[in-house]
Amino acid sequence: MVDLFGNVPYSQALQGVEGTLPAYDDAFTIYKDLLLKITKAYSDIDPKSTGFEKDFVFDGDHTKWKKLAASIRFKLAMRIADADPSLSKTEAEAAFTQGLISSNQDNFILRYESNIANANPLYADLVLSGRQDFVPADTFVDYLNDLQDPRRNVFFDNNKTPYVGGIYGSFNTYTDYSHIGKVFF
Incomplete structure (x- = not known):
């Protein structure tokens, strides 16, 4: 703090x-x-x-x-x-x-359990919730687009070309924006 x-x-x-x-x-x-x-x-x-x-x-x-x-x-x-x-x-x-x-062998890592009560919060939000409507933020997508970053096809699905991010912090219509790539998801 x-x-x-x-x-x-x-x-x-x-x-x-x-x-x-x-x-x-x-x-x-x-x-x-x-x-x-x-x-x-x-x-x-x-x-x-x-x-x-x-x-x-x-x-x-x-x-x-x-x-x-x-x-x-x-x-x-x-x-x-x-x-x-x-x-x-x-x-x-x-x-x-x-x-x-x-070395990485000494890293402090909190290992989450495989039950719902103690699952990783990202796992709970992305997998256990069953939601499939997440879109990447425009700030991230625009930055990678400007760089012509070769990792975009991993981070994002190719449902939109060029890649289009949702407006950061807004409610975004899932079909209007690039989706999170399967490998990354």
Whole structure:
């Protein structure tokens, strides 16, 4: 949220009806606190601890959790580089020393289940809903048309030539626009 909005409620946020007008904290203060929290989280990851038996992200691999924590620490350190170059450098070097995510095998991936209750939201919207009336947005189609992008025949069906995107954010009549390509869909 800080990256998008700058100063935001943080230290007084999430108070419910007791705190409906929380004070705004400055971005640098928030990042420093997050650095403290992620550093503690890294330290708290203990291979001897229980609770990782049902880990559906890294399958109980503490090393990967530590790489994730160190990578988040590194990213936070980069966010404060302009505000405090010295602290940024110290935190980034410490995170790098701890070991960062360096391959796709260490990626943090939430795997969705094959049941309706825990399915990927895109799968629910595109497949489980049974809808077949989606059209690509004109912003995307026009951009690829301008580039003569060779992937258009994968992204879009050839029911309209040249490819025509629906007006972004509007209700679009399915038959008036290019359809999503079968392979891409």
